[in-house]
Amino acid sequence: MIASAIGIVRDNWLLLLIGQYPNGPLGGIAATLILSVLGIVLAFPFSVVVALARLSRRWVLWAPATVLVYVVRGVPMLMIIFWVYFMFPLLLGASVPGFETMLCTLVLYEGAFLSEVVRAGIEALPAGQMDAARALGHSYPRAMWFVILPQALYNMLPAMLSQWVGTIKDTTLGYVINVPELTFAANQINNRLLTKPFEVFLILAIIYYVVCFSLTHAATVLERRIAKKRAGPVVLAPALAAAQ
Amino acid sequence: MIQFRDVNKWYGHFCVLADINAQVRKGEVVVVCGPSGSGKSTLIRTVNRLEEIRSGEVLFDGQNVHAKMTGAQLNHLRSRIGFVFQSFNLFPHLSALDNIVLSPWRVNGLSRAEARERAMRLLERVGLGDRAHSYPAQLSGGQQQRVAIARALAMEPPVMLFDEPTSALDPEMVGEVLAVMRGLVNDGMTMMCVTHEMSFAREVADRIWFMDAGRILETATPADFFGSPQHPRAQRFLAELRSR
Numbered sequence: 088m089i090a091s092a093i094g095i096v097r098d099n100w101l102l103l104l105i106g107q108y109p110n111g112p113l114g115g116i117a118a119t120l121i122l123s124v125l126g127i128v129l130a131f132p133f134s135v136v137v138a139l140a141r142l143s144r145r146w147v148l149w150a151p152a153t154v155l156v157y158v159v160r161g162v163p164m165l166m167i168i169f170w171v172y173f174m175f176p177l178l179l180g181a182s183v184p185g186f187e188t189m190l191c192t193l194v195l196y197e198g199a200f201l202s203e204v205v206r207a208g209i210e211a212l213p214a215g216q217m218d219a220a221r222a223l224g225h226s227y228p229r230a231m232w233f234v235i236l237p238q239a240l241y242n243m244l245p246a247m248l249s250q251w252v253g254t255i256k257d258t259t260l261g262y263v264i265n266v267p268e269l270t271f272a273a274n275q276i277n278n279r280l281l282t283k284p285f286e287v288f289l290i291l292a293i294i295y296y297v298v299c300f301s302l303t304h305a306a307t308v309l310e311r312r313i314a315k316k317r318a319g320p321v322v323l324a325p326a327l328a329a330a331q
Numbered sequence: 332m333i334q335f336r337d338v339n340k341w342y343g344h345f346c347v348l349a350d351i352n353a354q355v356r357k358g359e360v361v362v363v364c365g366p367s368g369s370g371k372s373t374l375i376r377t378v379n380r381l382e383e384i385r386s387g388e389v390l391f392d393g394q395n396v397h398a399k400m401t402g403a404q405l406n407h408l409r410s411r412i413g414f415v416f417q418s419f420n421l422f423p424h425l426s427a428l429d430n431i432v433l434s435p436w437r438v439n440g441l442s443r444a445e446a447r448e449r450a451m452r453l454l455e456r457v458g459l460g461d462r463a464h465s466y467p468a469q470l471s472g473g474q475q476q477r478v479a480i481a482r483a484l485a486m487e488p489p490v491m492l493f494d495e496p497t498s499a500l501d502p503e504m505v506g507e508v509l510a511v512m513r514g515l516v517n518d519g520m521t522m523m524c525v526t527h528e529m530s531f532a533r534e535v536a537d538r539i540w541f542m543d544a545g546r547i548l549e550t551a552t553p554a555d556f557f558g559s560p561q562h563p564r565a566q567r568f569l570a571e572l573r574s575r
Contacts, residue, residue, distance in 0.1 A: 219420035219479075222379055223434040223486060224410025226402055233433060237424050316468075 092286040099276050103294070106267045112186070114267030116294065122186065122261065122268060123254040126193030127201075127247070130254075133194055134201035135240075139231065141206050152202070159199035164260055168192045172264050189261040189268075197254050204246045208239035244313065248306035252299045259295075269294065332357045332490055332521050333378055338387035340373065340545075347373050348384065349545040355490075360522045362532040362553075365542035366568060371525040372417075374542070375494050378523070379412040380405060392489070410438050413483035413491040417498050419475040421467040427454065427478045428463040431485045439486065446485070453481035457511050473504030477511055484515075491515060493524040529572060533557055541565045 096103070106114015113121070140152035159167070171192045175183045183191075212235060220230035259270040273291040277284050338351035347370050355361045363371045376382040377389050380396050389396045396408060421430050431450035435441045441449070454460050457477040467475050476496055483491060493512065497505040509531050515522065516535045526532060532539055532553060539556040541549040541564075548562045560566045 213418070213420070215416055215418050215420035216422065218381055219414075219416060219422070221406075222381060222409055222412070222414040222416075223482070224406045224408075224438040225434065226406050229437060233437065234422050238422075241424065 088286060091283060092290055095276065095280070095283065095286055096290055099272075102272050102276065103269065103290075106272050112267050114269075115272045116269050116298070118186070118267055119255060119258050119269040120298075122189060122193065122258045122266070123251060125190055126197055126254050126258070127251045129190070129194045130198035130201055131247070133198035134205050135236070137198060137202035138205035138209065141202065142209060156199045156202060159196055164192070164196050164257055165263065167196055168260055168264060171195070185261065185264045185266040188264055189258065189266045193254060193257065196257070197250060200253075201247070201250055204243055204250065205239065208243040208246075209235055211242070212238055242313065245306045245310040248302055248309060252302045252306075255299055255302075256295065332359075332392060333523060334388075334390040335374075335377075336388040336390065338374075338377065338384050338389060340370075340377070340382065340384045347545050348377070351387070351547055353540060353547055353550060355521060355523050357489075357521055358519050359537045360516055360520075360535050361524070361538050361540060362536040363523065363525045363540045363542060364527065364529070364532060364568075365548075369542040370545040371542050372494050375492050375523060375525050378492055379409045379414055381414075406438070410434070410486050411488050411490075413486060413488035415476070415479050415483055415491065415493045415496050417495040419467070419472070419479045419499070421475050421479055421482070423467045426464050426466055427459065427470065430467070430478060431482045434482070435485045449485055450481070453484050454478070456484075456514070457481045458507070471504060472500045473507045476500065476504075476508045480508070480511055480515075490521040490523070493522065493526065495525050495527070497526065497528055529557070541568070543568075 102115060104115045105117045106112060108114065108117075112118075137152045137155065140148040141156065143149050143152075168189065172183075172185075172188050175188060175191070216234055216238070217230055220234040221227070225233065258266075258268050261268050262270045262274065265271070270291065273287055277287040280287065332355055334354040335351040338348050339346070340348040351374060363374065365371055373382050377384050378391060378396065380389075384397055387397075391408065391412065394408065400408075421427075422433070425433065428447065428450050431453060432443065432446040435449060436443050436446040451460065451463060454463050457480060459474060459477055459481070462470060462474060462478075467478070470478065480491075480496075496512070497508050500508065505528065509528060512522075512524070512531070513535060524532075524536075534553075536553050538550055539553055540547050541551075541556065541560070541562065543564050549556065549560065549565050551561070556565070557569065560569055
């Protein structure tokens with residue numbers, strides 16, 4: 088079985104790596120990574136905006152942000168994929184390719200979850216930080232920008248890496264709308280071979296595991312490093328673990 | 332310079348400040364003392380509106396701090412009131428120098444070079460010229476508080492407020508902070524200072540306000556207050572201090 092799995096990898100490594108590119112769309116691991124990186128990178132500013140809205144005292148800001156977060160938290164991602172998949176063409180009057188559809192979904196979905204991490208990171212800072220900034224005459228947005236967010240986001244780095252791992256796993260759902268990512272490539276191979284599903288999906292599992300484990304490990308290392316740097320009389324954001 | 336007129340503040344049914352009428356004149360050093368929970372810190376925090384009040388007026392330089400005003404007006408007002416916190420509240424992601432530079436640069440509109448020059452001068456003044464590039468976590472409590480004082484002075488405020496500046500310090504570090512404060516007194520700075528350091532109060536204060544249960548029960552010169560306190564509560568407070 089191992090021999091046949093190795094054989095499958097040898098015959099299909101390019102498809103697993105980049106899909107049918109350059110004869111077709113970019114796929115495979117490359118597409119999975121690009122999709123997840125773009126997803127998390129775009130979700131990040133979105134999540135900061137949502138978190139700040141959630142912390143706002145003005146209901147016009149916090150109400151929609153809170154509804155968004157609660158809806159996303161209470162609905163499976165697959166539902167959101169379908170919504171975006173069927174709604175966007177209706178709204179835009181043009182068809183939207185699977186990759187972009189999946190990217191929008193990821194930004195919305197991961198952004199909503201990430202916003203809770205950002206919010207927890209901000210709330211975990213001692214209230215004295217905001218007091219000190221305001222007492223010096225900084226406006227609320229400036230205090231956020233110069234004092235609160237740099238600390239909160241730095242503390243959140245490990246949580247964000249974890250979220251990235253989650254995003255990589257979530258990209259597999261792109262399969263249902265024919266996004267040519269890694270799972271899609273594996274399924275193509277399986278459809279061609281027909282008799283070796285166990286080997287094909289074992290290979291798929293190993294690839295995901297290696298990628299995700301490396302990132303999880305990096306998050307742990309980063310967390311330790313941040314904890315070490317923080318060691319001293321000033322202690323920040325102890326509640327981040329709870330936020331994850 | 333600072334005037335309290337019929338100031339009242341309630342937390343629910345609990346009265347924190349009751350009928351406060353008092354004033355700090357230009358160049359005067361007022362020490363506010365009294366048992367824990369007597370409202371001293373709350374009182375000093377109403378001066379730059381870190382605490383709101385229920386009724387009355389707090390005038391700073393003739394301007395009612397708690398009047399309706401725009402955010403920009405309040406920020407400008409706050410930038411002219413130096414405030415030093417019990418827990419220092421230095422920004423841990425910035426070096427000592429940058430802690431001081433941030434506000435003159437971003438709030439007062441000084442160039443970065445000017446702000447740095449001013450910050451270095453102030454660090455020298457508080458005896459920390461050689462620690463400019465240290466981060467707060469690398470400084471002792473006393474050093475952090477001295478940086479915090481320099482940070483407040485960088486805005487060149489006409490008045491400095493101290494909210495128990497030495498209460499979070501180890502005993503051997505209290506002296507270095509008080510020395511810096513003594514220097515300010517000698518320079519003629521108007522100061523309002525909540526502290527438990529009675530020997531410091533006796534030495535530098537022009538007047539002492541004794542508070543309990545949200546009221547100023549006695550205002551007197553240090554000689555009168557420590558020599559012959561009038562209010563029975565003040566007599567008991569001083570007796571307890573001496574018996575320790």
